[in-house]
Amino acid sequence: MRTALVTGAAGFIGSHLCARLLREGWQTRGLDSFDPYYERRLKERNLAPLLAHERFAFHEADLNRARLAPLLDGADVVFHLAARAGVRSSWGADFDSYVDANIRATQRLLEALSGSHTISRLVFASSSSVYGEAAGGPTGEDAPRRPISPYGMTKLAAEGLVSAYHASCGVPTVALRYFTVYGPGQRPDMAFHRFCRALLLGDEITVFGDGTQTRDFTYVDDVVSATLQAATQGPSGAVYNIGGGSPAAVREVIEMLAHLAGRRARIRFGDPQRGDPRATAADTRRARDELGFRPRVPLEDGLAQMVAWMTELLAEGGGS
Numbered sequence: 001m002r003t004a005l006v007t008g009a010a011g012f013i014g015s016h017l018c019a020r021l022l023r024e025g026w027q028t029r030g031l032d033s034f035d036p037y038y039e040r041r042l043k044e045r046n047l048a049p050l051l052a053h054e055r056f057a058f059h060e061a062d063l064n065r066a067r068l069a070p071l072l073d074g075a076d077v078v079f080h081l082a083a084r085a086g087v088r089s090s091w092g093a094d095f096d097s098y099v100d101a102n103i104r105a106t107q108r109l110l111e112a113l114s115g116s117h118t119i120s121r122l123v124f125a126s127s128s129s130v131y132g133e134a135a136g137g138p139t140g141e142d143a144p145r146r147p148i149s150p151y152g153m154t155k156l157a158a159e160g161l162v163s164a165y166h167a168s169c170g171v172p173t174v175a176l177r178y179f180t181v182y183g184p185g186q187r188p189d190m191a192f193h194r195f196c197r198a199l200l201l202g203d204e205i206t207v208f209g210d211g212t213q214t215r216d217f218t219y220v221d222d223v224v225s226a227t228l229q230a231a232t233q234g235p236s237g238a239v240y241n242i243g244g245g246s247p248a249a250v251r252e253v254i255e256m257l258a259h260l261a262g263r264r265a266r267i268r269f270g271d272p273q274r275g276d277p278r279a280t281a282a283d284t285r286r287a288r289d290e291l292g293f294r295p296r297v298p299l300e301d302g303l304a305q306m307v308a309w310m311t312e313l314l315a316e317g318g319g320s
C-alpha cells in the first residue's frame with residue numbers, strides 16, 4: 001500500500017485530493033495548521049468525511065514548526081498544497097503570512113525531504129499567478145514568469161526553491177501550475193463561492209472590474225486527477241500547466257450560475273483589483289503528453305455541482 005503526506009489537507013483542493021487518495025487505496029496522512037485566512041469551520045467541514053476513514057491520519061500542525069521526520073517516515077509521495085492563497089490580501093500588512101506559508105514552509109519541507117530516501121515524488125501546487133499578465137493566447141510553461149501580485153511572487157519563489165532542491169539535492173519534484181480552481185468546498189474569498197452565495201441569498205453580486213475578464217476555470221476533480229498523475233508520471237524536475245481548457249468571462253459564468261440556480265443576478269461592478277490579470281489561458285499540451293492529463297468536467301457541469309454544494313452549505317446555516 002502506498003503512503004502519502006498531503007500538506008494543506010483541510011483546505012479546498014487538499015481535502016478533495018485526500019478523498020481521492022483514500023478511494024484509490026492510499027494510506028493518507030494529512031497535515032494542516034488551520035491558517036486563519038478563512039473560517040476554521042469550513043475546513044473542519046472539508047475534513048469531516050476524511051476523519052471517519054481508517055486509512056486517514058490527521059495532524060494539526062504548522063509546517064514551519066512541526067516535527068517533519070515522523071510525518072515523512074515511510075511516506076512514498078508528498079503532495080505539498082499548504083499555502084496562504086489569494087491574490088487580493090497579499091498586498092500590505094499580511095505579506096509576512098504569505099512569506100511564512102508559501103516560502104519558508106516550502107523551504108523547511110524541502111530541507112527535510114533532502115535527507116529522506118523513501119520519497120519517490122514531491123508534487124508541489126504552484127499557480128498560474130506566476131505568469132502575471134498573459135501575452136495573448138494560451139500560456140505555455142516556458143512563457144516569462146512576471147507575477148503582478150505579491151502572492152504570485154511567493155509562489156514563484158517557492159517554485160524556485162523546489163527547482164533548486166531538485167537540481168542540487170536530488171529531491172524528485174514536479175510542480176503543477178493550477179489555473180483558477182472551482183468546485184464544492186471552494187475558498188470563500190474566491191469568485192464562484194461569493195457569486196453562488198449571493199445568488200442563492202438574493203444578494204447583490206460584486207464583480208471586480210467590468211466582468212469581461214476571462215479565466216481558464218478548472219474543476220477540482222480534474223486538478224486532483226492531474227495531481228495524482230504527477231505522483232508517478234513525468235520526469236523529475238518538470239513543471240506543468242493544469243487548466244480546464246475552456247476559458248470563460250466572469251459575466252458568462254454569472255449568467256450560467258443564475259440559470260442553474262433559477263435566480264436573477266443583480267450585479268454591482270466594483271473597481272478592478274490590483275494583481276488580478278485581465279485574462280488567463282493554459283496551454284496544457286505538455287501535461288497531456290507527459291502526464292496523460294485531460295480535463296473532463298465541462299464548466300456548466302462543474303457550476304451545477306457548486307450550486308448544489310452552496311445550497312447545502314446555506315441550509316446548514318454556513319456559507320460565509
Ligand SMILES: NC(=O)c1ccc[n+]([C@@H]2O[C@H](COP(=O)([O-])OP(=O)(O)OC[C@H]3O[C@@H](n4cnc5c(N)ncnc54)[C@H](O)[C@@H]3O)[C@@H](O)[C@H]2O)c1
Binds near residue numbers: 010034083126178181
Ligand atoms: N484554488 C485555486 O484556484 C488555486 C489556484 C492555483 C494554485 N493554488 C494552490 O493550491 C493550493 C491549495 O489551494 P486552496 O485553494 O485549496 O487553498 P486553501 O486555503 O483552501 O488550502 C490551503 C491550506 O493550507 C493550510 N496551511 C497554510 N499554511 C500552512 C502551514 N504553515 N502549515 C500547515 N498548513 C498550512 C491552510 O490552513 C489551508 O487549509 C495552494 O498551494 C494554492 O497556492 C490554488
